[in-house]
Amino acid sequence: MTEQLARKAEVECIKLARKGDQDAFTQIVETYQNPVYNLCYRMLGTPQAAEDAAQESFWRAYKNLHRYDMKRSFATWLLSITAHYCIDQQRRKRLPTMDLNEIIEFTAEDPAPNPESTLVNLEFSDKVQCQLAQLSENDRAVLILRYWHEYSENEICQALSISKSAVKSRLHRARKHMAIQWTETQSNLKMEGRRHETQTI
Amino acid sequence: MKHKQYESWILDEGPLTDTQQQKLDIHLEVCENCRTLRRSWIASKQLITQSAMQVPTLGFTDRWQTTYIRKCQIEKVRRYRLTSFGLMLLAFASSVIYMLVSGSFMRMFANGLTVISEIVMGLTNGLSTIGYWVSRLPIAVPITAGFIFFGLINSFVMVGIFFLWNLKQRKLLTNEISVD
Numbered sequence: 419m420t421e422q423l424a425r426k427a428e429v430e431c432i433k434l435a436r437k438g439d440q441d442a443f444t445q446i447v448e449t450y451q452n453p454v455y456n457l458c459y460r461m462l463g464t465p466q467a468a469e470d471a472a473q474e475s476f477w478r479a480y481k482n483l484h485r486y487d488m489k490r491s492f493a494t495w496l497l498s499i500t501a502h503y504c505i506d507q508q509r510r511k512r513l514p515t516m517d518l519n520e521i522i523e524f525t526a527e528d529p530a531p532n533p534e535s536t537l538v539n540l541e542f543s544d545k546v547q548c549q550l551a552q553l554s555e556n557d558r559a560v561l562i563l564r565y566w567h568e569y570s571e572n573e574i575c576q577a578l579s580i581s582k583s584a585v586k587s588r589l590h591r592a593r594k595h596m597a598i599q600w601t602e603t604q605s606n607l608k609m610e611g612r613r614h615e616t617q618t619i
Numbered sequence: 620m621k622h623k624q625y626e627s628w629i630l631d632e633g634p635l636t637d638t639q640q641q642k643l644d645i646h647l648e649v650c651e652n653c654r655t656l657r658r659s660w661i662a663s664k665q666l667i668t669q670s671a672m673q674v675p676t677l678g679f680t681d682r683w684q685t686t687y688i689r690k691c692q693i694e695k696v697r698r699y700r701l702t703s704f705g706l707m708l709l710a711f712a713s714s715v716i717y718m719l720v721s722g723s724f725m726r727m728f729a730n731g732l733t734v735i736s737e738i739v740m741g742l743t744n745g746l747s748t749i750g751y752w753v754s755r756l757p758i759a760v761p762i763t764a765g766f767i768f769f770g771l772i773n774s775f776v777m778v779g780i781f782f783l784w785n786l787k788q789r790k791l792l793t794n795e796i797s798v799d
Contacts, residue, residue, distance in 0.1 A: 440687065444680055451679045452672060459673040469675060473686045480687070546670040549663065565667045586631070593630040597659035600666075604659075 428492055436483050443483075447476050450493065453567060454500050460562045461504035463551055471507060475500040490576070497567065498577040501559045508555035549599045557592040560585060625650070629657045 428449070434442035454475055459468035478499050479486075486495055550558050556578075563569040563577060574585045625646050628635055635643065647654050718724035 440684075444684060447683045448680050451683075452674050455675040455679070456673045465676075468673070469679075469682075472675065472679070473683060476683055477686060477690050546666055549666075561667075565664075566672060590627065590630050593660055593663075594626070594656070596663040596667075597630070597656050600659040600663045601655055 429488060432483065432486065432488070432492065435480070443480055446492075450476075450496055453493065454496060456566055457497055457500050457562055458504055460547070460550060460566060461501070461555070461558060462507060463547055467507075471500070471504055475503050478503065491573075494569075494573055494577050497563065498579070501563065501578055505555045505559055508558075549596055552599055553592055553595055557588050557595065560588040561592040561596070564589060622650075622653075625653050626656065629653060630660060 428446070431442045431445050435446060451472065455468055455472045458471040458475070459465065462468050462471055475496070479496050482499070486492065550561070553561065559578060560574055563574050564571075569577065571582055571585050571589075574580075575582050578585070580588075625643060628639060628643050647657065715724075718727065
């Protein structure tokens with residue numbers, strides 16, 4: 419029931435925004451800023467690039483609002499625009515690969531009150547980001563939509579305009595890559611540990 | 620069964636039948652590679668699920684409004700430029716079409732050639748008139764003396780220029796010394 423109401427309000431907002439009501443579209447931006455930003459951040463890897471890409475995605479959505487089919491999910495449509503934009507950006511400027519062991523200090527603001535949990539989250543986030551950076555932009559987009567946005571395979575098909583078999587094969591490739599990355603990191607960490615032990619002795 | 624099949628069962632997260640699950644368990648007991656793959660994927664997935672959703676810094680909506688205004692302005696300028704360029708192109712194309720259709724293009728080309736040739740003729744006539752009047756002037760001094768006089772004037776001018784240049788150089792040097 420609540421979802422239906424939210425959907426109704428969203429449709430109203432879209433209708434108003436189509437007529438040129440800027441406040442209505444700002445409300446849409448307010449609602450979807452987090453998923454759009456998260457997708458951009460996971461795709462591009464830096465807060466600044468993510469911010470720019472998110473703003474650009476909203477602008478593209480605003481410009482193409484008349485093309486949006488009301489029967490489809492707005493979130494999927496919006497994330498589709500975002501994913502395509504991020505993939506294009508990646509193709510133009512390849513993401514520099516990072517070593518998993520050299521985790522870069524991250525300074526983004528996090529509203530979580532507990533500093534310990536914040537640190538843990540940042541560590542996880544950085545590790546994942548390093549692993550994601552090793553993937554190709556297409557595989558990365560599929561993986562992000564599947565695990566961060568909890569999209570089904572069909573929804574990913576719609577968002578990225580690809581076939582279901584393509585989604586499956588990309589997901590398989592991405593998972594395998596992530597698993598291999600994990601194994602390599604673990605073995606590297608073990609080797610580092612042994613080296614430190616030898617030095618101490 | 621192919622080794623790739625087990626890899627697919629491990630990674631594709633599809634529901635397995637009891638028989639498939641049994642086969643996978645038996646395989647995992649003997650295959651180190653598949654065991655590592657499974658362990659690593661579980662760990663990786665855990666890492667993904669534990670990493671938080673990234674959120675933008677505060678004031679994203681305000682920044683969006685600024686972006687909106689800026690983008691609208693850019694769009695306006697772009698539209699204005701495109702319209703101007705389109706109108707110019709249209710005017711040029713229609714004038715060319717008109718000239719070609721009405722046959723006035725060839726006439727314009729002929730007129731252009733006539734104007735150019737008239738200008739060239741006018742210049743030639745003017746120069747010959749000047750030459751005629753110069754040749755009619757009385758000779759006040761012999762030609763040899765005139766050449767010598769001309770040479771002397773040139774020499775004085777050259778010396779004067781050299782003197783001024785030298786003076787400027789010296790001034791510069793003096794400034795440099797005073798600075799030091």
